[in-house]
Amino acid sequence: MAELIIISTLNGVLYGMLLFLMASGLTLIFSMMGVLNFAHASFYMLGAFLGFQISQWAGFFPAIILAPLIAGGLGALVERYGLRTVHKNGHVAELLFTFGLAFIIEEVIQMIWGKLAMDYRVPSLLDFSAFTIYATNYPAYKAFMLLFSILIFIGLIFLLTRTRAGLIIQASLTHPNMVGMLGHNVPRVFMLVFGLGTSLAAIAGAIAGAAFVTQSNMAALLGPILFVVVVVGGLGSLWGAFVASLLIGLLQTFAISSSWSLSKLFGTSFAPASGTILYDIWTVTIAQIGPILPYLLLVLVLVFRPTGLFGTRDT
Amino acid sequence: MNSAVELKSLEKRFGKTEIIRGVSLDVKSGERHAVIGPNGAGKSTLFNLISGRFMPSAGSIHLRGENITGLRPFEINRRGLSRSFQVTNIFPRLSVWENVRCAVLWSKGYKYSFWRNIDKLEDVRARTQEILQLINMTDRAEIPAGVLSYADQRALEIGITIAGGADIILLDEPTAGMSRSETEQAVALIRKVSEGRTLIIIEHDMGVVFDLADRISVLVYGQIIATDEPAKIKANQKVQEAYLGAAGHD
Amino acid sequence: MSSTIKTYGIWIVAALLLLLFPYVFSAGASLTTMCLMGIMIIFALSYNMLLGQTGMLSFGHAVYYGLAAFVTAHTMNWAAKAGYPIPLPLIPVAGAATGLFFGIVFGWVSTKRGGTAFAMISLGLAELVYSSSLILRSFFGGEEGISADRTKLFRVFGYNFGPQIQVYYLIAFWTLLCVILMYAITRTPLGRMCNAVRENQERVEFVGYNPQFVRFIAFSLAGLFAGVAGSLAAINIELAQASFVGAGQSGVVLLAAYIGGVAFFVGPVLGAIVVTLLSIKLSDFSEIWLLYFGILFITVILFAPYGLSGLLMMHAQFWRGPLGSKIARFGRLLGAYVIAAIPALIMLAGAILLIEMIHHVAQKGAEGANMHFLRRSYLTVNTRSVLPWVGGLIALFAGFFAFRFTWPTVANAWHKALLDAQRSGK
Numbered sequence: 008m009a010e011l012i013i014i015s016t017l018n019g020v021l022y023g024m025l026l027f028l029m030a031s032g033l034t035l036i037f038s039m040m041g042v043l044n045f046a047h048a049s050f051y052m053l054g055a056f057l058g059f060q061i062s063q064w065a066g067f068f069p070a071i072i073l074a075p076l077i078a079g080g081l082g083a084l085v086e087r088y089g090l091r092t093v094h095k096n097g098h099v100a101e102l103l104f105t106f107g108l109a110f111i112i113e114e115v116i117q118m119i120w121g122k123l124a125m126d127y128r129v130p131s132l133l134d135f136s137a138f139t140i141y142a143t144n145y146p147a148y149k150a151f152m153l154l155f156s157i158l159i160f161i162g163l164i165f166l167l168t169r170t171r172a173g174l175i176i177q178a179s180l181t182h183p184n185m186v187g188m189l190g191h192n193v194p195r196v197f198m199l200v201f202g203l204g205t206s207l208a209a210i211a212g213a214i215a216g217a218a219f220v221t222q223s224n225m226a227a228l229l230g231p232i233l234f235v236v237v238v239v240g241g242l243g244s245l246w247g248a249f250v251a252s253l254l255i256g257l258l259q260t261f262a263i264s265s266s267w268s269l270s271k272l273f274g275t276s277f278a279p280a281s282g283t284i285l286y287d288i289w290t291v292t293i294a295q296i297g298p299i300l301p302y303l304l305l306v307l308v309l310v311f312r313p314t315g316l317f318g319t320r321d322t
Numbered sequence: 323m324n325s326a327v328e329l330k331s332l333e334k335r336f337g338k339t340e341i342i343r344g345v346s347l348d349v350k351s352g353e354r355h356a357v358i359g360p361n362g363a364g365k366s367t368l369f370n371l372i373s374g375r376f377m378p379s380a381g382s383i384h385l386r387g388e389n390i391t392g393l394r395p396f397e398i399n400r401r402g403l404s405r406s407f408q409v410t411n412i413f414p415r416l417s418v419w420e421n422v423r424c425a426v427l428w429s430k431g432y433k434y435s436f437w438r439n440i441d442k443l444e445d446v447r448a449r450t451q452e453i454l455q456l457i458n459m460t461d462r463a464e465i466p467a468g469v470l471s472y473a474d475q476r477a478l479e480i481g482i483t484i485a486g487g488a489d490i491i492l493l494d495e496p497t498a499g500m501s502r503s504e505t506e507q508a509v510a511l512i513r514k515v516s517e518g519r520t521l522i523i524i525e526h527d528m529g530v531v532f533d534l535a536d537r538i539s540v541l542v543y544g545q546i547i548a549t550d551e552p553a554k555i556k557a558n559q560k561v562q563e564a565y566l567g568a569a570g571h572d
Numbered sequence: 573m574s575s576t577i578k579t580y581g582i583w584i585v586a587a588l589l590l591l592l593f594p595y596v597f598s599a600g601a602s603l604t605t606m607c608l609m610g611i612m613i614i615f616a617l618s619y620n621m622l623l624g625q626t627g628m629l630s631f632g633h634a635v636y637y638g639l640a641a642f643v644t645a646h647t648m649n650w651a652a653k654a655g656y657p658i659p660l661p662l663i664p665v666a667g668a669a670t671g672l673f674f675g676i677v678f679g680w681v682s683t684k685r686g687g688t689a690f691a692m693i694s695l696g697l698a699e700l701v702y703s704s705s706l707i708l709r710s711f712f713g714g715e716e717g718i719s720a721d722r723t724k725l726f727r728v729f730g731y732n733f734g735p736q737i738q739v740y741y742l743i744a745f746w747t748l749l750c751v752i753l754m755y756a757i758t759r760t761p762l763g764r765m766c767n768a769v770r771e772n773q774e775r776v777e778f779v780g781y782n783p784q785f786v787r788f789i790a791f792s793l794a795g796l797f798a799g800v801a802g803s804l805a806a807i808n809i810e811l812a813q814a815s816f817v818g819a820g821q822s823g824v825v826l827l828a829a830y831i832g833g834v835a836f837f838v839g840p841v842l843g844a845i846v847v848t849l850l851s852i853k854l855s856d857f858s859e860i861w862l863l864y865f866g867i868l869f870i871t872v873i874l875f876a877p878y879g880l881s882g883l884l885m886m887h888a889q890f891w892r893g894p895l896g897s898k899i900a901r902f903g904r905l906l907g908a909y910v911i912a913a914i915p916a917l918i919m920l921a922g923a924i925l926l927i928e929m930i931h932h933v934a935q936k937g938a939e940g941a942n943m944h945f946l947r948r949s950y951l952t953v954n955t956r957s958v959l960p961w962v963g964g965l966i967a968l969f970a971g972f973f974a975f976r977f978t979w980p981t982v983a984n985a986w987h988k989a990l991l992d993a994q995r996s997g998k
Contacts, residue, residue, distance in 0.1 A: 411778075439756070
């Protein structure tokens with residue numbers, strides 16, 4: 008039992024950190040440009056596929072460096088030639104543009120790599136058991152992922168708060184016009200931030216793709232959860248994204264490992280008739296409703312705290 | 323005379339910054355009351371508090387004796403208070419006619435009806451026409467509001483504010499950016515529409531203020547330093563020091 | 573008298589056209605296509621009540637469509653089994669009621685926020701419903717869905733609605749009815765205030781309206797009409813599936829409304845027709861037709877944000893003066909468009925060739941080097957030879973530059989047409 012709790016906590020935190028790696032890039036882009044990048048999960052997927060392909064040619068470690076660079080570069084181009092054009096048509100047009108982008112990225116990936124899962128493997132260097140808890144081996148690769156995402160997170164904080172570039176970014180978040188008048192190239196800052204955000208998503212994909220599944224439906228599966236994270240955390244709040252990511256990561260991980268259901272709890276003595284909706288609800292296990300838990304959380308938060316846990320900015 | 327709008331020890335803070343630091347004011351029914359003061363004094367914030375856009379940090383607001391503190395803007399508007407905005411706040415892609423008509427609808431009681439043909443509502447049409455004639459824009463009725471000239475947009479802004487027939491009208495710098503002749507027209511319009519109603523007006527143009535107002539309140543650093551008739555305000559030494567300075571001699 | 577004819581005339585013409593279409597397009601496949609168009613028209617118009625009218629971008633509108641489809645299938649089965657005298661033509665009322673019910677329930681939660689948050693919430697709710705479809709098997713029927721038999725219901729005048737032509741007239745009736753109702757709603761106080769909320773939500777509060785409540789009612793009504801569309805969809809293919817509530821279905825209606833143009837009432841109608849046609853016909857030419865769909869969508873967003881109807885309406889200013897000069901003016905304009913279209917088509921052909929070849933090389937190695945371009949055996953291309961690659965690149969770049977070269981010609985033609993129209997007077 009304790010073993011299950013520890014493993015689930017580790018996995019939950021890991022999942023949460025991966026979510027946060029993406030949600031932080033998303034929040035950064037949203038805070039700066041007011042546009043929620045619908046294609047953010049698509050860049051995650053792109054990172055995974057690029058990571059896979061490059062690792063086939065040049066090995067794993069070059070892959071996780073090159074994949075985010077390429078994806079980030081693509082992101083910067085998208086901002087420069089796509090978003091900037093649509094910007095004058097308002098927020099709805101920007102959101103629709105990123106929606107169309109997500110659509111296209113998914114189709115291009117399917118066009119090149121097809122619809123089946125890729126054989127993206129954990130590099131043999133990291134393919135051992137890091138430690139053993141009771142009877143379960145915890146893979147070193149997962150420990151590596153956790154460490155890596157924490158390092159990136161620290162790097163991000165350092166970049167934003169201690170470097171000059173970071174200061175300019177922070178200033179552009181709230182006063183783009185003033186920063187522009189001070190002589191900084193604000194459009195270029197926007198482009199860099201978008202590129203940074205998308206490369207964060209891509210690097211999460213490149214390392215997660217090897218441990219989990221790399222397939223062309225990745226973005227469609229993860230995307231909605233990502234948006235739940237930012238809405239629950241509060242649009243525009245990095246801290247909220249952090250808390251919400253961990254919350255959802257832990258919630259889903261614990262749920263999946265549980266086979267409890269109402270029927271198990273109360274026995275079959277007063278079970279509803281088979282073939283009805285009540286029966287379905289009665290017999291469903293918590294593991295089965297794992298995928299919906301984030302959305303249930305969303306509805307709860309909306310009813311009781313519409314601006315999210317740490318909501319700062321209303322759109 | 324009855325009280326139209328009464329403010330009791332009103333305070334407003336944004337974070338640690340105090341904008342309104344204890345304002346008490348009683349605007350009488352039927353009065354034309356001007357609020358003047360230097361930039362940053364908190365005049366627009368005061369309007370935002372009265373009209374429900376902001377929640378006060380302390381104190382209370384009363385409309386004809388009823389405590390309206392904390393009510394939503396539409397709840398306050400339905401009680402007969404309407405305000406205009408310093409930065410023109412219209413419906414850009416709707417025509418001038420549509421802009422005014424939207425402001426007329428609630429007052430005629432049609433609420434959220436989705437079963438009545440709006441073009442057949444004669445009272446709505448008549449009132450909209452009346453307002454357009456008042457603000458002198460019947461010839462531009464079909465033009466999208468967003469492409470109007472600045473002065474026309476300001477006139478439309480006033481039109482939207484008065485269309486619902488509110489008897490307490492708040493105008494926030496209605497003549498800002500207008501030329502001399504445009505200002506004269508605007509003042510004539512304001513005088514006409516505030517006939518028999520209560521008017522609270524924020525203005526920087528002293529000519530307009532002394533022309534229109536029955537009483538003037540001077541807001542400086544979030545506090546009212548004087549409320550009195552125009553002549554007495556002109557002579558008030560505190561006011562002269564704080565605000566009018568050399569410009570006080572007209 | 574003439575204004576009454578103008579007002580009602582267009583609906584009468586529409587009704588006549590709907591009656592006559594099966595005689596003009598009599599092939600079986602055409603009937604099916606028209607049925608699908610009718611359904612999509614209702615669906616896209618209901619979506620535009622949100623996006624175009626009230627400024628609400630929803631990524632989960634298929635929820636009301638799909639749930640209504642399931643309720644319809646269940647209702648049909650129940651009515652047939654119990655022998656109740658409910659004729660098929662009345663079944664869409666159940667769909668409308670379902671759409672309205674869920675529109676109210678979900679709308680109450682969704683419309684608390686606006687803008688981007690609302691869009692994300694609609695996505696989350698849609699995922700919630702879709703994921704529930706795997707759990708609530710009794711309602712959603714698992715992977716097979718819920719099937720129904722439309723011929724088993726109570727018959728009126730002997731019609732059993734087995735033949736597609738009868739289904740067509742059923743759908744045509746409901747389409748016309750819904751279009752008229754949705755148009756009528758735009759001419760009501762609520763309809764006008766929806767536009768006001770779209771334009772300036774804040775100001776709406778200061779003229780006495782609660783913008784959240786306006787959005788809530790618009791949302792519920794949009795759900796009602798989406799429900800009718802979903803119901804007809806279930807009747808049409810005698811099946812309700814989980815994909816009906818999925819993200820894909822929500823995406824299609826968004827595409828249809830936007831490509832058609834959200835600023836004009838008729839926009840989504842155009843969009844629905846175009847999208848239905850494309851989704852049926854494009855797959856005849858390419859396996860990766862969805863990619864082209866996406867490219868079309870992005871192109872519209874970047875270069876024609878007011879959609880097809882917007883492009884058409886831009887020409888309204890040229891519709892002045894006597895008929896002869898109108899025809900001449902449009903003729904000249906068309907000529908300039910044709911001149912620009914030729915390099916554009918070459919550019920497009922080059923791009924498509926390259927994309928298809930990349931796809932072939934990446935995914936179809938097993939089929940060998942030869943590719944049937946556009947799935948036509950008489951257009952075989954050897955992907956291993958350099959020629960088609962070079963040819964494609966040349967077509968793409970040369971076409972692009974030539975296309976750009978023609979832009980001033982079009983601009984001139986436009987300018988001339990404008991002057992000509994102004995001189996023509998009324």
